Amino acid sequence: MALTDEAIAKLRGMIASGELQPGARLPPEQQLATQIGLSRSGVREAVKVLESARVLDVRRGDGTYVTSLSPGLLLEGLGVAVELLRDDTLLEVMEVRRMLEPVATGVATLRMTTVQLAELSRILDDMGAAAGDAEKLIEYDTAFHHVITASTGNETLTSLLDGLSTRTLRARVWRGLIEGNAADRTIDEHRAIYLALLARDPALVHAAALVHVNTSEAWLRTVIGAAPALNERDRPL
């Protein structure tokens, strides 16, 4: 891996320094290998790793290009990494969401358009009609929170929160909710967030989002069989 690592570092350096701009086409493999003083096979492997990290885009029969380097592409790997975390670590992920989501939702209060508010209202109707259908509830849940984070206009934030709220994690929480007959209460929590956003009340939005992420955390604990958090100790589970 040593030579590949060196080739990766050199290619990253050329991109970070601006020598290779977003969208730029890389020189042919042989030329690139000569330029950075490494073997063709080292360069080839480095390109594969950087393609997987969405830094490079290999177009068959055309060439290899630097991607747009947008946060959405570069941070795509976060969700993939989170999917591989062990159960005990998922509670750490939940704690990060507890810290970040309420503030992010509060920021959304000031930036959300009326069109986006209407979209949330539609998704809430769909949620209510989905009853015990876990697949649909997960889909609407994902859509609901994505509309909110996307409304901040911060693609880095959206990518991070999407990465921290993977489908597997959502599925585990919803499985607990449905088995515990708590789906309706959770849909009500989504409605509380929507109503606070509609009222353009940042403090209330923050509170509603914090209550909601706390419920998700409590159910995740139930599903993975962890001890309740300090603030959950007195709650009958």
Place this chain on the structure above:
Amino acid sequence: MALTDEAIAKLRGMIASGELQPGARLPPEQQLATQIGLSRSGVREAVKVLESARVLDVRRGDGTYVTSLSPGLLLEGLGVAVELLRDDTLLEVMEVRRMLEPVATGVATLRMTTVQLAELSRILDDMGAAAGDAEKLIEYDTAFHHVITASTGNETLTSLLDGLSTRTLRARVWRGLIEGNAADRTIDEHRAIYLALLARDPALVHAAALVHVNTSEAWLRTVIGAAPALNERDRPL
């Protein structure tokens, strides 16, 4: 890439399902290729990509192992990705830090040990003595914030905040601070965070951390030549 992607997905799936546990040794390449029904070269490339993502550890002359899958390893790629973000996107990163750092620092209030508080005090002394030495200031700044986030005991949070506060980003902010003769004021902001932590006052800690990240953001804007944020419009820069 298609075949490699398929091999990556299959290996990830075996790890996510628990078929391959953290620390497990992978079967030899030929056997693995037969097992997942793909070519040896596809498997070899997949292993390289997963090694780069710190999911696998290739030990020469020994074998290929699944890593510990700890958040510290799996989220290492975040910092590498952030280093490649374009200037305009760095302001998005700063906004995420503005959302996350004050809350994370607030959580640290309740969990920080007296040993860690003493460490912060020592780092503050070092900062004061470093005067205009940018390299040292960046080093102490990194250490100061790392002690705080690590004190939360949440490795996922620590990895995310470390990834969002790359050395390059810090270096750019400190360059602005030193050129603008604002290093002393920034050291005072670190002291304000420390004193609030010492007083175990979460609301004050939150406020001090928010003021501090706002200063960093303002200087990053100056350095990359961006327009001031809304809340900075009336400030004489």
